[in-house]
Amino acid sequence: MKKFKTLxxxxxxxxxxxxxxxxxxxxxAPFLPSDDIDWIVTSSPGGGSDIYTRxxxxxxxxxxxxxxxxxxxxxxxxxxxxxxLRVSQEKDDGxxxxxxxxxxxxxxxxxxxxxxxxxKPIAIMAVDSQILLEGVNTEYETFQDALDAAANGTSxxxxxxxxxxxxxxxxxxxxxxxxxxxLTYMMFDATSEALTSLLGGHIDYCISKPAASMQYIESGDxxxxxxxxxxxxxxxxxxxxxxxxxxxxxxDIESSVWRGIVAPGNMPDKAVxxxxxxxxxxxxxxEWKTQYLDKNVLESFYLxxxxxxxxMTEYQNDYLEQIGKAE
Amino acid sequence: xxxxxxxxxxxxxxxxxENIGAATLGAILGILVxxxxxxxxxxxxxxxxPLTYKFDPTTAIIMLGxxxxxxxxxxxxxAILINIPGDGPAVMTTLDGxxxxxxxxxxxxxxxxxxxxxxxxxxxxxxxxxxGPALARLGLNFGPVEMAALMILAMTSxxxxxxxxxxxxxxxxxxxxxxxxxxxxSVTGIPRYSFGNIYLLGGIPFTPLVIGMVxxxxxxxxxxxxNKTTELNMKLSFKESLLTRSDFKRLLPPAIRSxxxxxxxxxxxxxxxxxxxxxxxxxxxxxxxxxxxxxxAIEGLASCExxxxxxxxxxxxxxxxxxxxxxxTGAVLxxxxxxxxxxxxxxxxxxxPEFTWGLIASLFLANGLTLLVAICIIPFLVKILVIxxxxxxxxxxxxxxxxxxxxxxxxxxVIIMFIAGCIGxxxxxxxxPSAPLILAIVLSKxxxxxxxxxxIISGGSPLIxxxxxxxxxxxxxxxxxxVLTTRKKLMNKN
Amino acid sequence: MKITIKQIFPSIxxxxxxxxxxxxxxxxxxxxxxxGPMGGFYPTIIAIILLIGSVISLMQSLKESExxxxxxxxxxxxAGAAIIACSMLIGLIPSIAIYLVIWMRIxxxxxWKSTLIFAGITTVIVYLVFGVWLAIQFPMGxxxxxx
Numbered sequence: 007m008k009k010f011k012t013l014x015x016x017x018x019x020x021x022x023x024x025x026x027x028x029x030x031x032x033x034x035a036p037f038l039p040s041d042d043i044d045w046i047v048t049s050s051p052g053g054g055s056d057i058y059t060r061x062x063x064x065x066x067x068x069x070x071x072x073x074x075x076x077x078x079x080x081x082x083x084x085x086x087x088x089x090x091l092r093v094s095q096e097k098d099d100g101x102x103x104x105x106x107x108x109x110x111x112x113x114x115x116x117x118x119x120x121x122x123x124x125x126k127p128i129a130i131m132a133v134d135s136q137i138l139l140e141g142v143n144t145e146y147e148t149f150q151d152a153l154d155a156a157a158n159g160t161s162x163x164x165x166x167x168x169x170x171x172x173x174x175x176x177x178x179x180x181x182x183x184x185x186x187x188x189l190t191y192m193m194f195d196a197t198s199e200a201l202t203s204l205l206g207g208h209i210d211y212c213i214s215k216p217a218a219s220m221q222y223i224e225s226g227d228x229x230x231x232x233x234x235x236x237x238x239x240x241x242x243x244x245x246x247x248x249x250x251x252x253x254x255x256x257x258d259i260e261s262s263v264w265r266g267i268v269a270p271g272n273m274p275d276k277a278v279x280x281x282x283x284x285x286x287x288x289x290x291x292x293e294w295k296t297q298y299l300d301k302n303v304l305e306s307f308y309l310x311x312x313x314x315x316x317x318m319t320e321y322q323n324d325y326l327e328q329i330g331k332a333e
Numbered sequence: 334x335x336x337x338x339x340x341x342x343x344x345x346x347x348x349x350x351e352n353i354g355a356a357t358l359g360a361i362l363g364i365l366v367x368x369x370x371x372x373x374x375x376x377x378x379x380x381x382x383p384l385t386y387k388f389d390p391t392t393a394i395i396m397l398g399x400x401x402x403x404x405x406x407x408x409x410x411x412a413i414l415i416n417i418p419g420d421g422p423a424v425m426t427t428l429d430g431x432x433x434x435x436x437x438x439x440x441x442x443x444x445x446x447x448x449x450x451x452x453x454x455x456x457x458x459x460x461x462x463x464x465g466p467a468l469a470r471l472g473l474n475f476g477p478v479e480m481a482a483l484m485i486l487a488m489t490s491x492x493x494x495x496x497x498x499x500x501x502x503x504x505x506x507x508x509x510x511x512x513x514x515x516x517x518x519s520v521t522g523i524p525r526y527s528f529g530n531i532y533l534l535g536g537i538p539f540t541p542l543v544i545g546m547v548x549x550x551x552x553x554x555x556x557x558x559x560n561k562t563t564e565l566n567m568k569l570s571f572k573e574s575l576l577t578r579s580d581f582k583r584l585l586p587p588a589i590r591s592x593x594x595x596x597x598x599x600x601x602x603x604x605x606x607x608x609x610x611x612x613x614x615x616x617x618x619x620x621x622x623x624x625x626x627x628x629x630a631i632e633g634l635a636s637c638e639x640x641x642x643x644x645x646x647x648x649x650x651x652x653x654x655x656x657x658x659x660x661x662t663g664a665v666l667x668x669x670x671x672x673x674x675x676x677x678x679x680x681x682x683x684x685x686p687e688f689t690w691g692l693i694a695s696l697f698l699a700n701g702l703t704l705l706v707a708i709c710i711i712p713f714l715v716k717i718l719v720i721x722x723x724x725x726x727x728x729x730x731x732x733x734x735x736x737x738x739x740x741x742x743x744x745x746x747v748i749i750m751f752i753a754g755c756i757g758x759x760x761x762x763x764x765x766p767s768a769p770l771i772l773a774i775v776l777s778k779x780x781x782x783x784x785x786x787x788x789i790i791s792g793g794s795p796l797i798x799x800x801x802x803x804x805x806x807x808x809x810x811x812x813x814x815x816v817l818t819t820r821k822k823l824m825n826k827n
Numbered sequence: 828m829k830i831t832i833k834q835i836f837p838s839i840x841x842x843x844x845x846x847x848x849x850x851x852x853x854x855x856x857x858x859x860x861x862x863g864p865m866g867g868f869y870p871t872i873i874a875i876i877l878l879i880g881s882v883i884s885l886m887q888s889l890k891e892s893e894x895x896x897x898x899x900x901x902x903x904x905x906a907g908a909a910i911i912a913c914s915m916l917i918g919l920i921p922s923i924a925i926y927l928v929i930w931m932r933i934x935x936x937x938x939w940k941s942t943l944i945f946a947g948i949t950t951v952i953v954y955l956v957f958g959v960w961l962a963i964q965f966p967m968g969x970x971x972x973x974x
Contacts, residue, residue, distance in 0.1 A: 079964060083743055085517055085535040117517075117524055117534060161792055168522055192789055193522055202602045202657045208476030208790065221656055221678030369956070500883050507877035508840065511847055511870065518855075518866040525855050525866050526847065549907065556899040726903065727930045728949065731923055734910060735953050739963045744914055751907045758900070763833050763888075781869045793863030 037100055037276040039074045046079050046093055046104045048086030056080065058265055059105045061298045062131070065288050072284060086110060087118050094124035098270040100277025103128065106268040108321065109169030115322055116329060122322045125268040126278050127314040129285035132299060133307040135239075136174055136261035137247060138164075138232040139214050139222070143207035149231045150254040152210065156188040165192045165200035166213035170263045174213055174234060176328055177259045181250075204228060215263070216244055216303035234261040244303075262321065264307065266314055282311040339686055340462050343694030346687060347395055353702070355392045356695065359399030360703040364710070366400075367407025370419040370544050370736035378404065378666060394692055397669050399699035402454065405606070405642050406703050409446040414439060414717050415729055417548030419736070420540060421607035424771045425614050425637035427547060432629030439715040440574020445631050446638045447707040448576065449588040453613075453639030454700045456592030457599065457646025462693060466682050468647075469654035472600035477786035478797055480601065482804035484780035486811050487608065490615045491769045491776070501765045509773030512537055519778065520785040532745050539774060541737035541746040542753045546767050549733045549754030554761060555726055574712055580631055587617050587636040595640035599647025602657065606644045607775045613640020646696065653689055655679055833888040840881040847874035902934060918967040920958070924950040 045063065049055045056078075063076040081089030093104040106125070114120050138149065146152040156162040164175060175191045182189065192209055194200040197218050204212040205227055212228075216239075222228040223243060230247040236258050239245050251258045267285060269278060288294055289308040299306055309317055326332045378401050388396060405422075412423040413430035426446060433442040460468065475483070491506050515526045516536025527533040576584070591613030598609040617636035618626060626633040651657040656678035658667045682689050720728070737750035757767050791797035798804045851857060851867030851874065859865050906926060913922035927946035931937045937945075957963045 077964065079742065081742055083535055083538070083741060083745055084531045084533070087531050087534050088743070088745070091531055113522065116522075118531060163790065172522065187792075190789055192786055193520055195519065198657055199603065202473065202651075202655070203476060205655065206473035206476050206602075208478075221680055225679035227655075227679050498887075500880055500887065504837070504840065504877060504880040504884055507844075507873050507880055510873045511843065511877060514847075514870040514873070521866055523855075523866060526850060526870070553900050553903045556903060557897050723935050724945070727927050730903065730906065730910075731927065731949060731953060734907075734919070734923065735957055738919060738965065739957055742963065744911065744919070744966060747911055747914070747919075751911060754907065755904060758904075759832060759836055763836055765836075777873075784869065785864055788863030791863070793859075 037274065037280040039072060039101055039280075041101050042075045042077050043072070044079060044102045045076050046081055046089050046102070048081055048089040048105070048110060050080060050082055055105050055107060055110075055265075058107075058131075058298070061294075062267075062285075062288055065291055065293045065297070066284065068293060069287070069291060071287055085113060085117075087114060087120070090114055091118070091120055093268075093270050094120055096270040096272075098273045100269075100273055100280070102270055102273070103281065104268050104270075105265075106318075107265045108173075108263050111318065111322060112169045112173055112325055115326060115331070122268075122315075122318045124271045126271055126273045126311070127318050128267040128269050128278060128281045128311055129289075130264050130266040130307060130309040130314045130317060131285060131289055132265050132304040134215050134217075134261075134263040134265070134302075134304050136170065136213055136215060136234045136263060137219060137230050137244070138234070139201070139204060139212045139219055139228045140231040141204045141207055141210065141212070141228060142226070144210045146210075148253045149211075149250075153182055153184070153189075153254060153256075156184055159188075161188065161190055162211070163190050163192055163209045164211045164213060165194055165203055165209040167194055167197045167200060170261065171197075171200075171213040173325060173328070174259070174261050180328075181256045181259055182254075201228075217301075220244075220303070234259055236260050242303075264317075264321075265304075266309075266318065268318075278311050282314075286310065336462055336465060339690040340694055342687070343690030343692075344697075346391060346691040347694040347698050352392050352395045352695070353698070355388060355396040356399040356699050356702050357706065359396040360403040360699060360706045363400040363403025364407035364410075364703065364706060367404035367419065368410040369407075369739075370411045370417045370548065370732055378669070391688075391691060394670065394688075395695035395698070397666065398692060398695045399702065401666060402642075402645070402696065402699045403703045403706070405454075405645050406447050406450050406707055408641075409450070409638060410443065410714060411732075413442045413446060414714065415548070415725070415732075416551050417729065417732065417736070418543055421543065421605070421771075421775050422610040422637070422641040424543060424547065424607070424768055425610040425641070426634065428614070428627055428637075428768060429630050429633035432627070433631070433634060434629075434718065436629050438629075439718050440711055441576060441580060441631075442629075442634065443711045443714065444574060444576055444708070445580065445584055445634050447704060447711070448581075449584060449591075449635035449638040450642040451700055451704040452585070452588040453592040453595055453641065453643035454646050455697075456589065456639075457596040457643040457649075458693065458696055458700065460593070460596045461646060461650055465650070466654035466679075468600055469650040469657075472602060472651055473655075474803065475601045477783040477790060478801045479803045479807075480603070481780060481783040481787045482798055482801075482807035482811075483601075484776055484783060486807050486814075487611065487615070488773065488776050488780055489811065489815070491772050498764070502769050505760070505765050505767065505769040506773045509770035510777040512542075512770070513774040513777040514781075519782045520789075537774075538741045538746055538749055540740035541750040542774070543771055544733050544737050544740075545750035545753030546757040546771060548729065549750060550757030550761055550767070552726055552729045552733065553754065553758045555722060555729075574715060583623055583631045584635040587613075587620065587622075587632045588639040590616060590620070591636040591640035592643040595643030596647035598640070599644030600650050602651065603779060604644070605775075605779075606641050606648070607772075608779070609644025609647075610637040610641035611772055611776070613637050613643075649693070649696065653681060653692070656681070831893050833891060833893070834885060837881040837885040837888060841878060841885070844874040844878040844881060847871065848878070906930060914966060919965040920950060920954055923953065 045059060047056050047059050059078055063078065066072050083089065090104065090110065093102060096102055104125070111122065146155065152162050166172065166175060172191065172193065179186065179189060194203070197214050200212045201214060201218065201222065203209045205222070211231065219228065219230065220243065223230050230244065232253060233239060233244065233247040233249050235249055238249055239247060249258055250256055269281065286308060289306060295306070298304065323332065378397070408419050408423045409426045409430065412418045412426040413434050416427050416431040418424045418427050430442050430446060491502070515533055516524070517534060518525050524534050594616055595609040595613055598604050598612050599606070614633060614637040617632055622630045622632040624630040648663050652663050652667060656667070733750055733754070734747055737746040738744065740746050760767050787797060798808055848871050851871035855867035856865035857867050857871055910922050910926050913925065924946055927949055928942055931942040931945055932939065958965060
């Protein structure tokens with residue numbers, strides 16, 4: 007907990023600690039936060055993870071689920087790795103949370119030795135999908151044509167951001183059997199940058215999320231070529247977008263972009279259960295649906311603590327295997 | 334002319350008592366936050382965003398526009414008064430702003446900077462009004478190849494732009510680029526030169542480095558002057574701070590030129606306000622200035638401040654017309670707009686013209702109001718310089734530490750600030766200019782990423798820089814510049 | 828001839844550039860036949876430029892006048908290092924307050940009364956503006972683990 011407090015607050019804090027100590031004597035007493043909650047976000051203010059976190063805390067406050075205040079702390083040192091490492095090592099009594107998405111996990115396990123096992127997963131809240139956008143200048147009729155051209159020596163360039171999009175690209179290489187030099191990936195800092203390049207006709211395709219792409223599809227600046235799902239989108243303008251097996255002779259690949267929350271590795275189980283339940287209430291609220299899911303075209307996908315743990319661990323191990331770092 | 338009608342309608346939306354009040358409040362807060370080193374416009378807008386939640390969407394967006402704009406004005410203050418640039422664009426401001434203030438004309442320096450900012454912003458907005466979405470489409474033509482070519486042009490200008498020794502300028506530039514290479518390789522996402530250190534993975538944080546290199550290094554050097562009783566020959570009264578007719582005549586042409594150039598730079602994807610300020614200053618070098626640039630020339634100060642704000646205005650074109658944030662601040666602004674259920678994108682101009690033009694009108698409003706607020710507070714601000722050097726040393730040290738901490742939310746930033754300060758101090762003592770180093774960091778990242786992407790597109794062939802028309806043009810300009818500069822040097826020798 | 832910082836600085840740069848060239852070519856990779864430049868391409872080229880520039884500056888520096896460091900300058904550097912070290916123990920804001928008191932009293936020899944007023948006001952302003960208004964969370968040093 008990094009708050010500047012006067013000595014006065016220190017003594018209050020000490021009293022509260024004693025209070026907590028008293029509560030522990032009764033093993034049946036449920037956990038209740040007794041101080042401000044530090045919520046770490048490892049990306050900049052205003053980005054996707056930041057908005058996700060702020061919507062959750064807003065809903066918790068609107069519905070009065072938690073009395074104490076949330077202090078959202080954006081720690082972007084070392085591409086977010088420093089913040090993640092710090093949370094994983096923090097001594098904690100139930101007052102620290104970390105926003106943790108699939109896009110955080112992939113660079114973490116690739117570039118550092120930090121693993122999901124060092125955290126206590128609290129919940130998974132939602133899943134996002136990925137689609138393949140085609141520029142208006144791209145000359146290929148269908149994605150199959152592009153794949154054929156790539157196999158015959160024309161370099162096809164796919165743009166996308168870090169993390170999730172690369173994982174999907176690797177999977178695409180695997181199912182298509184193409185080499186990196188045939189189907190080339192161009193990494194951008196953010197999806198918006200990749201889209202800029204697509205609109206300017208500098209790349210052929212671009213991996214994107216529905217929320218970021220809708221405007222461009224509607225205005226005709228880009229076309230949705232493929233939805234990376236096993237079934238088409240159920241409604242909206244994306245319902246017309248074919249899945250991979252419909253336009254190519256490849257098998258479908260499904261993106262699994264998830265947004266979750268984890269806590270320091272030594273958070274007491276009672277506190278984990280408490281937060282997991284708070285997140286369940288958030289995910290079941292009407293506000294969550296209207297203020298977050300619908301607005302960003304995400305699907306609700308709530309997993310409580312133990313299931314989230316299993317899910318994240320499996321995701322991590324699959325990814326490690328894919329990049330050849332399996333232990 | 335349809336655009337003008339829309340704009341007038343926009344003004345009808347913007348000009349209510351409540352909106353003007355919100356814009357004024359935004360302008361005052363924005364200037365204050367912008368003036369604080371380490372906060373800068375990116376964090377400033379992010380931090381003040383929640384303040385706007387209390388208003389209805391139109392008022393909130395007007396306030397946000399004012400905040401954003403005023404931040405850019407305030408950034409010049411610490412650069413001019415205490416030689417600490419709060420963010421990238423302000424590095425250029427220190428080059429002439431600080432010497433001008435030290436010459437005893439701090440009020441004039443601040444007013445020149447803000448008037449130039451106003452003019453640059455105004456030009457940017459006028460261009461935005463008349464061209465709107467078309468301008469943003471033009472920017473799209475700048476892909477990796479074109480951006481890389483433009484950046485080669487910019488980077489080769491850094492070395493001879495500053496300092497007396499070409500070699501020392503070059504060393505400083507190269508050192509800056511080397512520093513920028515530490516961290517994640519932006520094209521492959523693989524760490525390099527990070528020594529396995531987790532902090533270095535994300536690279537050297539820019540703002541603390543700037544604060545240390547320019548600000549803290551100066552404080553170390555200040556100890557020399559501590560006991561000298563400097564003649565306070567400063568013109569600090571309100572009347573003396575005003576611009577004279579001849580000041581204004583010197584300010585206007587560079588401000589207009591940089592305004593046009595800056596707007597164009599702002600439209601380019603990922604170029605940003607620092608590049609705008611730099612390009613304006615570099616161009617001024619090619620024109621006549623009454624005093625040499627770097628010695629407190631009004632022309633130099635006006636050119637970079639105007640270029641900076643014009644780029645900020647220009648960045649609104651891709652933001653509104655295509656939903657593309659041209660900078661980090663743009664991304665936060667985008668987040669702010671989305672909070673009110675607006676998705677900037679290709680449909681915004683056609684589907685929600687009232688909003689779009691209301692926002693553009695409010696930018697005009699914010700620009701004017703900020704200048705008014707600035708004129709009111711500048712006479713008080715210059716009094717800072719009355720503080721004796723012996724008190725300034727601990728105060729600036731404190732500002733450097735707190736500012737660099739705030740920029741990164743960690744002590745790591747303070748450590749970087751400290752190390753950069755020590756290196757900057759050694760460089761000052763050995764007559765290496767530090768400005769090229771800082772600029773190289775900003776430009777180098779844009780350059781390398783685009784260069785590598787260009788090679789991906791061409792499959793490894795450098796010929797692509799000569800086959801694409803826009804890039805070919807830049808290459809010709811580059812060769813021409815090199816030939817002309819060398820010839821001038823040779824002629825001078827004879 | 829005496830070796831001063833004017834020779835040491837470019838010498839260090841030469842070492843740095845050699846390291847970047849080695850690392851760039853050997854470890855990171857310079858050029859890939861199919862895809863063109865790799866991660867080490869650009870840093871290596873720039874490091875070569877830095878190497879050449881540093882060697883020339885080193886030779887030029889022999890002709891330049893010596894640098895005379897002012898001893899008091901190091902007090903600022905020492906103070907900066909002390910504040911950072913101290914922040915890890917007792918937190919940033921208390922460190923700054925202590926620094927201000929020590930600096931004003933011992934280095935500038937200002938009366939206790941003025942020192943305390945000055946240090947107090949500066950600390951409170953920093954705390955109110957950055958800590959309260961801008962909601963920046965300052966480190967507490969060792970205390971944070973007790974809270």
